[in-house]
Amino acid sequence: MSIKSICCLGAGYVGGPTMAMIAAKCPDIQVTVADMNEKRIAAWNSDTLPIYEPGLDAVVASARGRNLHFTTDIRGSIAAADLIFVSVGTPTKSYGIGAGRAADLRYIESAARLIAEVSQGHKIIVEKSTIPVKTATAITSILAANSTTGATFQVLSNPEFLAEGTAMEDLMCPDRVLIGGETTPEGNAAVEALAAVYARWIPRERILTTNLWSSELSKLVANAFLAQRISSINSISALCEATGADVDEVARAVGMDSRIGPKFLKASLGFGGSCFQKDILNLVYLCDSFNLPHVAEYWRQVIHLNDWQKSRFVEKIVRTLYNTVNGKRIGVLGFAFKKDTNDTRESPAIHVCRDLLLERAHLAIYDPRVSRETIQQDLLDVGVPADLIASNIEFSPDPYTAATGAHALATLTEWDEFRTLDLPRLHDLMLKPAFIFDGRAVLASDLLKAHGFDAFVIGKGA
Ligand code: UDX
Ligand code: ADP
Numbered sequence: 001m002s003i004k005s006i007c008c009l010g011a012g013y014v015g016g017p018t019m020a021m022i023a024a025k026c027p028d029i030q031v032t033v034a035d036m037n038e039k040r041i042a043a044w045n046s047d048t049l050p051i052y053e054p055g056l057d058a059v060v061a062s063a064r065g066r067n068l069h070f071t072t073d074i075r076g077s078i079a080a081a082d083l084i085f086v087s088v089g090t091p092t093k094s095y096g097i098g099a100g101r102a103a104d105l106r107y108i109e110s111a112a113r114l115i116a117e118v119s120q121g122h123k124i125i126v127e128k129s130t131i132p133v134k135t136a137t138a139i140t141s142i143l144a145a146n147s148t149t150g151a152t153f154q155v156l157s158n159p160e161f162l163a164e165g166t167a168m169e170d171l172m173c174p175d176r177v178l179i180g181g182e183t184t185p186e187g188n189a190a191v192e193a194l195a196a197v198y199a200r201w202i203p204r205e206r207i208l209t210t211n212l213w214s215s216e217l218s219k220l221v222a223n224a225f226l227a228q229r230i231s232s233i234n235s236i237s238a239l240c241e242a243t244g245a246d247v248d249e250v251a252r253a254v255g256m257d258s259r260i261g262p263k264f265l266k267a268s269l270g271f272g273g274s275c276f277q278k279d280i281l282n283l284v285y286l287c288d289s290f291n292l293p294h295v296a297e298y299w300r301q302v303i304h305l306n307d308w309q310k311s312r313f314v315e316k317i318v319r320t321l322y323n324t325v326n327g328k329r330i331g332v333l334g335f336a337f338k339k340d341t342n343d344t345r346e347s348p349a350i351h352v353c354r355d356l357l358l359e360r361a362h363l364a365i366y367d368p369r370v371s372r373e374t375i376q377q378d379l380l381d382v383g384v385p386a387d388l389i390a391s392n393i394e395f396s397p398d399p400y401t402a403a404t405g406a407h408a409l410a411t412l413t414e415w416d417e418f419r420t421l422d423l424p425r426l427h428d429l430m431l432k433p434a435f436i437f438d439g440r441a442v443l444a445s446d447l448l449k450a451h452g453f454d455a456f457v458i459g460k461g462a
Pocket of ligand 1: 160161162163164165223226230263264265266267268269270271272273274275276337338339
């Protein structure tokens with residue numbers, strides 16, 4: 001089976017960039033991204049894309065209107081496609097059974113029901129969203145029970161491993177592409193059809209094929225291992241601060257062991273993003289469901305450590321500022337969950353800003369890519385009262401405005417531009433003593449001290 005027409009349900013951080021890359025690499029395949037969110041689709045069709053991702057604009061521009069289309073016509077797109085990626089959101093359930101742990105699969109389920117209703121002939125359905133293990137079975141049974149047209153389906157799992165901020169490089173040159181399918185002749189044919197799409201630009205040896213469950217589980221495990229590395233180094237950051245060691249030096253020494261490797265050992269005020277916490281919670285829920293409490297508890301600790309890291313950072317700020325931040329101006333540098341994205345989902349900045357606001361601090365927030373509406377909504381969502389948001393937050397156009405008259409600065413995202421801040425200028429603008437709390441270790445602690453700051457840098461001993 002050769003694929004001529006692809007549709008993707010969900011025009012988010014995964015669906016948009018992934019489909020743009022497929023369209024750019026396969027000019028003979030029509031690729032349509034469909035979403036019910038009209039505003040989002042209008043933005044994908046405009047010059048200001050709804051997500052910020054380095055290199056994305058050029059890839060979209062190369063294919064949009066030729067073989068890349070963005071539409072709200074979900075039914076029409078499904079009907080026309082040979083292969084349908086399901087890339088809808090799968091947030092953590094906030095209610096009922098499994099609340100706070102299990103994935104909320106209502107968007108997946110409604111997508112499956114619609115696919116069953118609209119489809120004719122044979123279609124390949126590909127799970128792209130991060131989902132709990134065995135979701136493919138649920139999708140298969142919904143498709144079988146609801147199709148009235150005699151349509152046939154093969155369900156594949158093809159988890160996306162791109163990281164935001166480097167999505168285009170990751171899509172262009174992935175470490176691996178993983179495709180899971182049923183181990184039947186029909187399943188193998190569907191896997192081969194999807195593999196042939198990726199093989200247009202990815203070497204065959206990097207395209208792994210497995211059974212469905214291995215593929216679904218591998219995504220959760222990869223994210224759990226990555227998050228675990230961050231919690232491991234963050235736990236050591238606290239020990240470094242207590243002992244006078246430097247966490248970056250420790251990470252370098254440890255990471256040069258080829259068995260450990262140098263990546264993902266950067267201490268921070270905690271990991272954020274839409275995947276890590278959600279996927280570990282999913283894994284924990286899965287282990288609990290299969291009566292494996294020891295395994296569940298092991299992974300739960302990765303999240304506990306991450307939560308502790310965020311709280312201890314806020315505590316450090318409050319204690320250092322003479323145990324009160326009430327009425328004090330704190331310049332917040334960065335709000336996104338990492339650099340080079342406008343995404344704030346699970347950003348540690350949300351927790352830090354919430355706690356500082358509840359302590360009645362005045363925040364002057366600067367982020368080069370995140371809109372003020374997003375920041376306000378994020379803080380409302382974590383329970384900061386609207387009047388406190390209105391009265392105690394100011395949005396600054398640059399770091400120097402945020403620093404003007406501030407008691408302290410806090411770096412919460414590792415944007416490159418913070419590495420080259422004019423430290424003497426910042427020091428002049430701030431109240432004295434001028435405190436800096438660097439939650440990303442982007443500023444050199446010896447330079448900060450040389451310029452007269454009272455500096456706390458995560459993982460750096462006094
Ligand atoms: C992650 C996975 O990397 C990706 O494979 C998967 O598809 C989705 O989840 P993402 O969340 O986009 O990607 O970004 P990532 O670079 O993994 O960073 C996640 C969080 O960890 C960020 O808050 C980042 O600042 C933090 N981090 C990362 C650290 O604190 N230290 C590190 O060394 C690396
Ligand atoms: P991700 O980071 O996984 O890409 P997002 O939340 O950014 O997740 O995007 C998911 C998108 O899926 C949203 O824009 C949402 O409107 C869309 N969506 C949800 N359900 C459906 C559906 N049944 N059909 C099409 N799009 C959907």
